[in-house]
Amino acid sequence: MSSPHSPAAVSNFIRTIIDGDLASGLHKSIVTRFPPEPNGYLHVGHAKSICLNFGLAQDYQGKCNLRFDDTNPEKESEEYALSIQEDVRWLGFQWDGEVHWASDYFDDLYAFAVELINKGLAYVDDLTPEEMREYRGTLTQAGRNSPYRDRIVSENLDLFARMKAGEYADGAKVLRAKIDMASPNINMRDPAIYRIRRAHHIRTGDKWCIYPMYDYTHCISDALEGITHSICTLEFEDHRPLYDWVLDNLSIACHPRQYEFSRLELHYTITSKRKLLQLVNANLVNGWDDPRMPTISGMRRRGYTPEGIREFSKRIGVSRSGNSVDMAIMEGAIREDLEARAPRVVAVINPLKVTITNFEGASTREADFHPNHPEFGKRFVAISSALVIEADDFAEAPPSGWKRLTLGGEVRLRHSYVMRCDEAVKDENGKVIELRCSIDHATLGKNPEGRKVKGVIHFLSCEHALPAEIRLYDRLFTVAEPDADKEVDFCTYLNPDSLTVVQGWVEAAVQDAAPETHYQFERLGYFCTDRRDHQPGGKLVFNRTVTLKDSWTKEAGSL
RNA sequence: UGGGGAGUCGCCAAGUGGUAAGGCAACGGGUUUUGAUCCCGUCAUUCGUAGGUUCGAUCCCUACCUCCUCAGCCA
Numbered sequence: 001m002s003s004p005h006s007p008a009a010v011s012n013f014i015r016t017i018i019d020g021d022l023a024s025g026l027h028k029s030i031v032t033r034f035p036p037e038p039n040g041y042l043h044v045g046h047a048k049s050i051c052l053n054f055g056l057a058q059d060y061q062g063k064c065n066l067r068f069d070d071t072n073p074e075k076e077s078e079e080y081a082l083s084i085q086e087d088v089r090w091l092g093f094q095w096d097g098e099v100h101w102a103s104d105y106f107d108d109l110y111a112f113a114v115e116l117i118n119k120g121l122a123y124v125d126d127l128t129p130e131e132m133r134e135y136r137g138t139l140t141q142a143g144r145n146s147p148y149r150d151r152i153v154s155e156n157l158d159l160f161a162r163m164k165a166g167e168y169a170d171g172a173k174v175l176r177a178k179i180d181m182a183s184p185n186i187n188m189r190d191p192a193i194y195r196i197r198r199a200h201h202i203r204t205g206d207k208w209c210i211y212p213m214y215d216y217t218h219c220i221s222d223a224l225e226g227i228t229h230s231i232c233t234l235e236f237e238d239h240r241p242l243y244d245w246v247l248d249n250l251s252i253a254c255h256p257r258q259y260e261f262s263r264l265e266l267h268y269t270i271t272s273k274r275k276l277l278q279l280v281n282a283n284l285v286n287g288w289d290d291p292r293m294p295t296i297s298g299m300r301r302r303g304y305t306p307e308g309i310r311e312f313s314k315r316i317g318v319s320r321s322g323n324s325v326d327m328a329i330m331e332g333a334i335r336e337d338l339e340a341r342a343p344r345v346v347a348v349i350n351p352l353k354v355t356i357t358n359f360e361g362a363s364t365r366e367a368d369f370h371p372n373h374p375e376f377g378k379r380f381v382a383i384s385s386a387l388v389i390e391a392d393d394f395a396e397a398p399p400s401g402w403k404r405l406t407l408g409g410e411v412r413l414r415h416s417y418v419m420r421c422d423e424a425v426k427d428e429n430g431k432v433i434e435l436r437c438s439i440d441h442a443t444l445g446k447n448p449e450g451r452k453v454k455g456v457i458h459f460l461s462c463e464h465a466l467p468a469e470i471r472l473y474d475r476l477f478t479v480a481e482p483d484a485d486k487e488v489d490f491c492t493y494l495n496p497d498s499l500t501v502v503q504g505w506v507e508a509a510v511q512d513a514a515p516e517t518h519y520q521f522e523r524l525g526y527f528c529t530d531r532r533d534h535q536p537g538g539k540l541v542f543n544r545t546v547t548l549k550d551s552w553t554k555e556a557g558s559l
Numbered sequence: 560u561g562g563g564g565a566g567u568c569g570c571c572a573a574g575u576g577g578u579a580a581g582g583c584a585a586c587g588g589g590u591u592u593u594g595a596u597c598c599c600g601u602c603a604u605u606c607g608u609a610g611g612u613u614c615g616a617u618c619c620c621u622a623c624c625u626c627c628u629c630a631g632c633c634a
Binding site: 010011012035036037039069071072074075125128129132133136137138139140141142143170171173174176183184185186187189192194195196197211213214215218234235236237238239240241260262267273314315316317318319320321322323324325326327328329331332333335339340344367371372401403404412413414415416418443445447453454455456457458520522523524525548549550551552553554555556 | 560561562563564565566567569570571572573574580581582583584591592593594595596597626627628629630631632633634
């Protein structure tokens with residue numbers, strides 16, 4: 001049974017649960033949340049979560065909050081918080097009301113901790129981190145109770161108040177939930193819920209020197225916001241009993257339910273914030289928004305569109321099984337979106353000079369910006385006796401199946417004449433440096449008579465073309481799962497050819513394009529003017545978003 | 560070897576006691592002044608393995624195998 005609100009949506013276990021909750025009357029409407037810690041830039045894995053949480057809220061006409069899980073001030077910054085908001089909006093989503101922060105609840109959180117102490121369910125522990133680890137036991141051995149576990153309520157109350165007041169050094173004491181040191185679930189072995197840390201917080205400044213831990217904070221934040229379905233990734237599954245324990249033992253009426261789905265693994269890239277940070281810090285990429293990065297800002301700069309990323313998210317679905325998604329799914333989704341929206345223009349990225357020896361009397365015509373969308377308009381296709389074509393479009397000794405230019409052969413110049421190659425001029429090393437060709441004047445806008453010309457190649461008139469910097473991006477890693485082997489540093493799989501910068505030529509129609517304008521360079525791929533470096537009317541910089549599907553290279557490669 | 564999960568086409572992913580959706584990819588064909596797009600067609604007698612229950616099992620039961628995950632005063 002799929003959602004009545006969105007019959008087109010693919011069924012998944014979370015929608016099934018929501019449908020059930022709505023049908024049973026448990027909830028009248030749903031409230032979800034996207035809860036990032038502002039400690040880094042969002043990546044494609046977050047995009048999946050964003051599309052899931054905000055998408056569910058949209059489909060079921062519910063609400064979705066944006067909440068920053070800002071409980072570890074040492075790692076968090078305003079820059080990250082701002083970028084996250086920008087990324088969520090760019091993806092096309094708007095959170096309900098104001099942005100929420102876990103730090104908004106610090107006073108409540110403190111009061112609830114006191115409640116736990118009063119109920120004999122939390123205690124102040126003096127064990128050092130090392131001792132705590134020893135007492136915790138192992139996966140197969142039960143832990144032991146801390147010698148401080150039986151402190152009386154009044155003492156705990158006093159000690160906790162002093163922790164807050166700053167009487168103890170960082171790390172000297174910690175507040176722990178009193179649960180079960182013998183639990184087979186290690187998260188339940190008296191987890192720390194407050195630690196002492198004198199760090200400047202981006203929102204509360206130096207007001208606090210104690211900070212609540214994630215497990216304790218998250219469930220309460222969810223409850224205070226009236227979240228109905230708290231959706232997170234599978235690694236938090238073991239934390240669910242703790243999530244429930246905290247809410248079950250506190251005087252909060254609301255008890256959201258946590259559901260876990262498997263996190264995204266995308267071929268040829270990594271989705272670990274820590275490793276992404278490593279690439280940035282080691283200057284192995286040019287910042288968080290490097291177009292090779294799987295960050296949302298990187299994908300944006302590369303030329304991926306919000307619609308394309310949302311389509312990708314839809315295509316990969318949501319489940320609890322392990323997965324490793326083909327880059328082809330992302331590329332297919334991006335191409336599908338760009339195919340419909342990107343105007344077609346011509347660029348030559350690996351130029352070979354062509355001289356038309358019988359140019360006299362030739363004329364030009366207009367060409368559509370999009371073959372299937374006349375409303376995109378037309379532009380003038382310049383031609384002259386001096387052209388450049390793609391060097392790859394000429395072969396002296398062509399493989400079988402070749403449809404492009406060869407000595408004595410003919411091709412259609414896209415939107416222009418049929419041209420025959422009469423002579424290949426070579427340098428002293430035998431490299432072809434110029435082609436001398438002639439055009440058939442009777443073929444402008446019509447097929448030649450008596451013969452068929454199969455190949456179509458693109459070209460640019462030298463005097464009309466504009467120089468441009470073209471950045472060709474390829475996959476960041478050379479293997480599908482760069483971090484699969486824990487013994488090998490993922491950086492060893494970095495693709496040395498992930499970025500190639502070339503000076504090429506583009507047609508004049510793109511001269512004044514604003515940054516982030518998408519084009520299809522015919523026969524080459526989709527490109528996007530660079531957000532940072534492209535200057536309309538000045539220095540033109542294009543990023544290759546994704547190539548076109550290419551059945552020829554594949555065929556030629558298998559010959 | 561403790562706890563918690565997962566195993567359905569190359570990659571995702573529905574399904575659920577009644578005889579395996581869909582997408583991506585791939586392959587074949589058609590249209591095409593982009594080897595693109597578009598269109599048509601093909602693509603799991605089988606759901607990790609082995610047993611069992613049943614008229615009937617991917618779905619229920621049992622055992623086994625494989626993979627993921629947990630021992631931060633990170634999230």
